[in-house]
Amino acid sequence: AxxxxxxxxxxxxxxxxxxxxxxxxxxxxxxxxxxxxxxxxxxxxxxxxxxxxxxxxxxxxxxxxxxxxxxxxxxxxxxxxxxxxxxxxxxxxxxxxxxxxxxxxxxxxxxxxxxxxxxxxxxxxxxxxxxKEPFAPTSESLPPKSAAQPVELVEAAFGPATVDTYTVTYDREGAPERGIVVGHLEDGRRFLAHTPGERALLEDFAASEGVGRKGTVSHKDGKNLFAPA
The missing domain is CATH 3.40.47.10 (Thiolase/Chalcone synthase)
Known part of the structure; x- marks a missing residue:
């Protein structure tokens, strides 16, 4: 495991x-x-x-x-x-x-x-x-946990940013309602953010690939907002 x-x-x-x-x-x-x-x-x-x-x-x-x-x-x-x-x-x-x-x-x-x-x-x-090999894995042959270090997550994000992954949520009538972005700042720190709620923007995010998209993230009223460039 x-x-x-x-x-x-x-x-x-x-x-x-x-x-x-x-x-x-x-x-x-x-x-x-x-x-x-x-x-x-x-x-x-x-x-x-x-x-x-x-x-x-x-x-x-x-x-x-x-x-x-x-x-x-x-x-x-x-x-x-x-x-x-x-x-x-x-x-x-x-x-x-x-x-x-x-x-x-x-x-x-x-x-x-x-x-x-x-x-x-x-x-x-x-x-x-x-x-001939021992059946039970050892910590040397199979480290149970990832060797990668967790990416630092920043709660209040500001500045140029890039989308790592994202999704678009929909309301009960089937209209795009909100974009949710996981991205990183120029220094590599990770952030979570919403996108603006304009329908055209959300439809564009849903219709075309947004991973790697550049933009700017800001923090207001306790929330991060990612605005695509």
Whole structure:
């Protein structure tokens, strides 16, 4: 199991999960196999981004013919506390019992892609070379927490700024209502901000890529406001 920087707003990157990559890579290495040799996969699927991120970190095509679940996926497995990953392990074991000598990978995560686990299941013992390695990860071989340092988050932000990631929220009539920006200042510090509420601006943010967009952030009445250039 591995862990990212705890607060998402302080992570160095929003498009990758080094902890997921480490967990899966170590599980595959200790099983003496590669993702290309796996018979089946069950990637934790709380939201589409979790599956897409896992594909990127494992080097999988999103069109992989093996599919990404042996259970049907978490969206169809009940509400909170449904113990989904154990169901995935059980379903994978059932699948592999029918396929002697084959292997499968099960992953799990918690919070905001924060905690990650990965396990390779097989219907045969580990290969001899892999079996010589100690099974339990050590702190030297698999640091549980990210080695990256959290990005400093500033509450009251001022000055030139760049968008790191963002979203647009909508009202109940389907109209854009507010832009929410996570960005950084010129000195690298991170900030959270709203955008102005003009509909044209929000529609532009929703229709075109805003990551990397330059602008200015100011602080007033306890809130940061990011105005695109």
């Amino acid at each position: 591995t862990e990212e920087i705890w607060f998402p707003t302080q992570r160095t990157s929003f498009h990758e999960s080094p902890a997921l990559r480490r967990a899966a890579s170590e599980a595959l290495a200790r099983a003496g196999t590669t993702q290309g040799e796996l018979e089946a996969l069950d990637l934790y699927s709380c939201f589409p981004v979790a599956v897409e991120m896992a594909c990127d970190m494992l080097g999988l095509s999103e069109e992989d013919p093996r599919g990404f679940t042996v259970t049907g996926g978490l969206p169809y497995a009940g509400g909170p506390g449904n113990n989904y990953t154990l169901h995935a392990v059980a379903a994978m074991a059932e699948r592999l019992r029918e396929l002697p000598g084959r292997q499968g990978l099960v992953t799990g995560n918690g919070w905001y892609l924060t905690k990650h686990s990965a396990a390779v299941l097989a219907s045969a013992p580990r290969r001899e070379a892999a079996a």
